[in-house]
Amino acid sequence: MLIKEIESFIEEDLGYDDVSCTIVPDKPSEAVIFAKENCIIAGIKEAGSIFCYLGIQAETNLKDGDRLKEGDVIFRLKGGAVSILRAERLTLNFLGHLSGIATLTRACMDIVRQNSETTRVACTRKTTPGIRKFEKLAVAAGGGDPHRFNLSDSVMIKDNHIKLMGIEAAIEAAKKTGFTRKIEVEVESADDAVMAAKLGADIIMLDNMKPDAVRETLEILKEKGLRDLVIVEASGGISQANLEGYAKTGVDIISMGSLIHKSRWIDISLEITN
Structure with a gap:
């Protein structure tokens, strides 16, 4: 401090x-x-x-x-x-x-480890202003991943970015920010997940997808030879109550704002x- x-x-x-x-x-x-x-x-x-x-x-x-x-x-x-x-x-x-x-x-x-040996639990930027770094370090103390500490850590292309410029243009612009930063793209469908993977995204966030949709998207990425090229994250509406279903999908990361705000x-x- x-x-x-x-x-x-x-x-x-x-x-x-x-x-x-x-x-x-x-x-x-x-x-x-x-x-x-x-x-x-x-x-x-x-x-x-x-x-x-x-x-x-x-x-x-x-x-x-x-x-x-x-x-x-x-x-x-x-x-x-x-x-x-x-x-x-x-x-x-x-x-x-x-x-x-x-x-x-x-x-x-503990819930995730009962269902997956590799899936990681992460927090989000839904933190208390002024003490974010301490809250994220507390997540790490509990065995979770702190995700991004701020907007400079990596590029996250969210739905409003896509509405303003489209996935392809957003990813191309993100690539110009520097070769050391990973690029994460938020998608709401399997088709967009495939597109983001083909365009060179490093991480694909499946936003507000139910476990069945997450599992189906992972299968489609695998069928197209793209699964091993990207980290896949599930996010949106995930809590301790429904966490088990997401842990069983095989997704790489489960991000939960509730780790902090709930x-x-x-x-x-x-x-x-x-």
Whole structure:
């Protein structure tokens, strides 16, 4: 976490006159942060950065992606009482939110692995403004793929691109952006998937297709000798509830915005011990 990010987060939480934490005597204190439910932990580095900035000694043997049980200690803290109280809500927010994402991602990965040895689960750019990179790293902690971090990572040709210029022109324009960037094309039919593959797309996203349609499209690509030339991704309306059906199709990637925007915060708490 960058210093400017830490300072921005602290400024937001403390405001111009911290009348809550400064009423306590600023004496040396100790505290623990612990999980109040089973989870996959994420946000260890982010919390550690905040503790370091505030001069708090934080000890942990955990790393992002570790599985915790209810009651497990995440951090043991030593520092000034005021600093610990100031760090409390900010660090708990990161740990709770990011662990929720990691926990949901791991649950989805478990479903996929029961049905496919190779299919990967990825998130999308449906993230919270300002903390995208942390949310995507939480997906990675849960065993998922972060997909693109931003619009510069690769070229994604979506439906509105195609409406404006057509698949062929869009792919040709994408190829001119640089040889290191992969080109992904969003399609809604098997015919368009075949066209995109023939035009040189690296990744084909099957948008809002049901599992049967995904399976049929994969078969058509295989029949035409194109299946091994592209990565095929299924996206749109996929959740934990219907994930199994997509995992059984043999698609390479299943992307799910719900990994982030439908994750539930994990209950994590800080308690002063001395």
